[in-house]
Amino acid sequence: MDYKRLVGTAVLFLVLVFPARASMVSVLVVETGLSEEISTEQYGSLWEGGLMETFFNAGHIVTNSPIMRMEKKPAQDLAGLVKNDFDDAILGGAEYFILGFLNYQISGGRPVPVEIAIKLYKTDTRELLFEQNFPAGTGRNLNEEYQLAQNAAQLIIVNIKDR
Numbered sequence: 438m439d440y441k442r443l444v445g446t447a448v449l450f451l452v453l454v455f456p457a458r459a460s461m462v463s464v465l466v467v468e469t470g471l472s473e474e475i476s477t478e479q480y481g482s483l484w485e486g487g488l489m490e491t492f493f494n495a496g497h498i499v500t501n502s503p504i505m506r507m508e509k510k511p512a513q514d515l516a517g518l519v520k521n522d523f524d525d526a527i528l529g530g531a532e533y534f535i536l537g538f539l540n541y542q543i544s545g546g547r548p549v550p551v552e553i554a555i556k557l558y559k560t561d562t563r564e565l566l567f568e569q570n571f572p573a574g575t576g577r578n579l580n581e582e583y584q585l586a587q588n589a590a591q592l593i594i595v596n597i598k599d600r
Contacts, residue, residue: 447491449495452539459480459496459497459498459531460497460532460533460597461497461498461499461500461531461532461533462492462497462498462499462500462531462532462534462535462597463499463500463501463502463522463524463529463530463531463533463534463535463560463597464485464488464489464492464499464500464502464535464537465501465505465506465519465522465523465534465535465536465537466481466484466485466488466501466504466539466553467504467505467506467507467510467519467536467537467538467539468480468481468504468505468506468507468539468541469506469507469508469509469510469538469539469540469541470508470509470540470541470542470548470551471506471541471548472487472508473506475543475548477541477548479579480503480539480550480573480574480582481504481513483579483582483583483586484537484539484553484573484582484585484586485501485504485537486586487583487584487585487586487587487589487590488535488537488555488586488587488589488590488593489501489583490587490590491586491587491590491591491594492535492594495594496599497525497594497597499549500526500529500531501528502522503531505518505519505522510538510540511552514536514538514556515536515558515563519536521559523536523560523583526560527560527561528599531560531564532559532560532561533558533559533560533597534557534558534560535555535556535557535558535593536557536558537553537554537555537556537558538553538554539552539553539573539577540552540553540554540573546551550573550574551572551573552570552571552572552573552575553570553573554568554569554570554571554591555567555568555569555570555571555589555593556568557593557597566596566597567593568598569589569592571585571589572585573585
């Protein structure tokens, strides 16, 4: 009996000594190069899901805003409707904001994703911490495309851990 109590106390002590801390991350994917009338496959949802799952599995608290669509990428990233989502992320307690511009081109009468520009912002300073373009729509199937999104998220996570 005393041995179980001693082990239980030791485990509880270790848990209290090393507190767990998770960063909160908000994700917004914006599809660009499309009008509202054009229907697309689920590439926006696929990239959003891949990013979110990877951050969650890395121990972060993850939220998202609904996928947005714009005919062209805005001149300033954090302006207009994107700024509204950024401000909502701040109000929700997010420490980091991931903004992905998923660019489409019309090929053969149907929208084809070309690339996604992913940017990582620190919400309290509005500082751009990371920016990189990744190919989109290059996977042989949706599972491979999802893996590309997860690989991109892993690269972003490394940049958060360096801070």
